[in-house]
Amino acid sequence: MSNFKGKGCCNLYKEYEEMNIEDSEDCNIAAIKIKKLKYKIIAIYRAPQINPEDFFDNLDEILERYKNAIITGDINLNILDVNNKITKHKEIIELNNYHIENLIQKKNITRRSKQNGSIIDHVIGLKELQCKINAKDTAISDYKMLYVTLDINSETETKKDSDTITKIKKCPTL
Numbered sequence: 370m371s372n373f374k375g376k377g378c379c380n381l382y383k384e385y386e387e388m389n390i391e392d393s394e395d396c397n398i399a400a401i402k403i404k405k406l407k408y409k410i411i412a413i414y415r416a417p418q419i420n421p422e423d424f425f426d427n428l429d430e431i432l433e434r435y436k437n438a439i440i441t442g443d444i445n446l447n448i449l450d451v452n453n454k455i456t457k458h459k460e461i462i463e464l465n466n467y468h469i470e471n472l473i474q475k476k477n478i479t480r481r482s483k484q485n486g487s488i489i490d491h492v493i494g495l496k497e498l499q500c501k502i503n504a505k506d507t508a509i510s511d512y513k514m515l516y517v518t519l520d521i522n523s524e525t526e527t528k529k530d531s532d533t534i535t536k537i538k539k540c541p542t543l
Contacts, residue, residue: 396413396414396415396416396419396424396427397413397414398411398412398413398431399411399412400435400438406519407437408437408438408439408495408498408519409435409437409438409439410438410439410441411431411435411438411439411440411441411442412440412441412442413428413431413440413441413442413443413444414442414443415442415443415444415445415446416445417445419445421446421454421457421458424444425457425458425461428458428461428462429461429464429465432461432462432465432467433465437495438494438495439492439493439494439495439498439500439517439519440467440491440492440493440494441490441491441492441493441515441517442490442491443489443490444458444489444490444491445489446458446489446491447487447488447489448469448488448489448491449485449486449487449488462493466495466496467493467494467495467496468493468494468495468496469491469492469493490512490515492515492517498519499519500517500518500519501517501518502515502516502517502518503515503516504516
């Protein structure tokens with residue numbers, strides 16, 4: 370999904386109940402409601418040339434609107450960097466009672482160069498959310514794919530269930 374030529378992100382789902390796709394000038398958003406899951410899964414793409422301040426306003430609105438959401442996407446802000454943009458990004462997320470799941474863990478680095486690594490693909494969830502994240506190499510991109518597994522409690526049962534969401538960056542063009 371993307372209005373930006375050659376860029377974007379993709380989430381794959383086995384089953385879903387409803388889907389909403391929104392486009393703005395500064396990001397693309399797809400929201401999915403998954404069966405038996407009380408959360409919406411939201412994929413976001415922010416092109417690198419888009420002003421982060423404009424994106425932050427949009428992100429704040431999304432986090433306020435979707436109180437039960439898991440957000441994955443190519444945010445194009447390296448959370449390994451220490452600067453004002455990253456600080457503001459984290460503050461907006463924290464103020465809405467969310468947090469970045471894949472913070473500064475070497476296993477979650479989505480792109481590695483000879484000099485350094487980066488995490489520009491984020492998994493943002495509610496603080497009580499339990500998820501496992503792995504980054505896997507693929508043959509279709511110079512970025513790693515984030516593989517996210519959610520442990521969810523059924524509202525009607527006490528046993529733990531597991532749903533898997535896969536986020537692939539740079540899907541190939543056919």
